[in-house]
Amino acid sequence: MEGLKIIQENLAILAPLFILQLILMVIALIDLAKNDEPKGPKWVWALVIIFINIVGPIVYFIAGKRR
Amino acid sequence: MQWTVILKKELTENWRNFKWLWVPIVFILISIMDLISTYYMPIIIESAGGLPDGTVIDIPMPSPSEAMLMSFSQLNMIGILILTVISMGTISGEIKSGVYELILAKPVKYTNYVTGKFFSYWLLMMVSLLLGLLASWYYTNLLFGELALSQMFIAALFYACWLTLVIAIVILYNTWFKSPGLIAFLSIITVIILTVMTNIFGHVLGWSPAKITEYISIYLHTGDLDIEIWFSAIVALLLSLACILFAIVSLRNRAID
Numbered sequence: 001m002e003g004l005k006i007i008q009e010n011l012a013i014l015a016p017l018f019i020l021q022l023i024l025m026v027i028a029l030i031d032l033a034k035n036d037e038p039k040g041p042k043w044v045w046a047l048v049i050i051f052i053n054i055v056g057p058i059v060y061f062i063a064g065k066r067r
Numbered sequence: 068m069q070w071t072v073i074l075k076k077e078l079t080e081n082w083r084n085f086k087w088l089w090v091p092i093v094f095i096l097i098s099i100m101d102l103i104s105t106y107y108m109p110i111i112i113e114s115a116g117g118l119p120d121g122t123v124i125d126i127p128m129p130s131p132s133e134a135m136l137m138s139f140s141q142l143n144m145i146g147i148l149i150l151t152v153i154s155m156g157t158i159s160g161e162i163k164s165g166v167y168e169l170i171l172a173k174p175v176k177y178t179n180y181v182t183g184k185f186f187s188y189w190l191l192m193m194v195s196l197l198l199g200l201l202a203s204w205y206y207t208n209l210l211f212g213e214l215a216l217s218q219m220f221i222a223a224l225f226y227a228c229w230l231t232l233v234i235a236i237v238i239l240y241n242t243w244f245k246s247p248g249l250i251a252f253l254s255i256i257t258v259i260i261l262t263v264m265t266n267i268f269g270h271v272l273g274w275s276p277a278k279i280t281e282y283i284s285i286y287l288h289t290g291d292l293d294i295e296i297w298f299s300a301i302v303a304l305l306l307s308l309a310c311i312l313f314a315i316v317s318l319r320n321r322a323i324d
Contacts, residue, residue: 013206
């Protein structure tokens with residue numbers, strides 16, 4: 001509960017961070033949806049992108065595609 | 068002009084595979100992450116618990132210039148890593164997949180091809196770096212105290228010289244090897260060697276490009292621009308130029324083979 005209060009009080013500072021992470025995640029998911037032949041199963045990538053903050057999408061962008 | 072066509076092709080490609088979105092976002096995130104976690108460190112430690120009652124947590128808050136430098140050091144590691152990885156396949160990948168032959172079957176000059184590629188990544192780097200540092204500057208002012216915007220910009224421009232060299236090195240290796248992984252690995256090793264050599268022989272290599280970060284730290288603390296930062300920046304740019312010229316020559320020789 002206290003953690004929630006801290007987050008509410010500091011929303012102005014933390015909001016950009018959350019929003020950027022969200023955008024990053026969404027872009028990665030869009031790219032994944034368009035990706036015809038990802039390296040590895042699609043659902044694993046989806047989980048990685050959604051559940052691993054920041055690093056998940058980056059790893060997908062770097063390693064998830066075949067050129 | 069042919070050069071603009073190639074540049075446009077590169078920019079469209081990087082736009083379609085979302086590099087123009089995710090690289091700036093990641094640069095912003097890595098620049099501000101440390102600032103925010105440092106700022107909230109007392110609260111994080113407190114809520115994590117495990118400390119006996121009455122423990123006084125006294126973590127000194129960094130000064131604005133120290134905060135800004137945290138961003139620079141993050142960019143110097145993760146930023147360089149990302150830059151090498153995104154550009155590791157730019158020419159080698161095309162050689163591998165055959166796109167390269169398609170392009171050069173037309174009367175495309177090697178010079179245009181290489182510099183077009185280089186410039187497209189340079190632009191991406193510049194935009195990402197400026198956005199990242201701008202975000203870091205904003206948070207520094209918000210959380211730790213005032214720092215002049217002009218100071219941030221000047222530091223950013225000098226730092227960009229160092230990153231320019233990194234991209235040029237990656238492009239050079241691109242013309243030598245076919246495996247993107249090997250290219251990224253060698254580029255990072257080169258950067259590390261450059262940094263380590265500079266650290267060891269720092270007293271003689273005052274103009275080494277790897278020293279730019281050190282001079283930036285001095286600049287942010289004191290506000291004085293050392294004359295040596297100019298030398299380092301010029302050396303960085305000259306070395307980049309040499310790398311690019313060398314890359315063009317190697318590509319030309321490869322065609323003769």
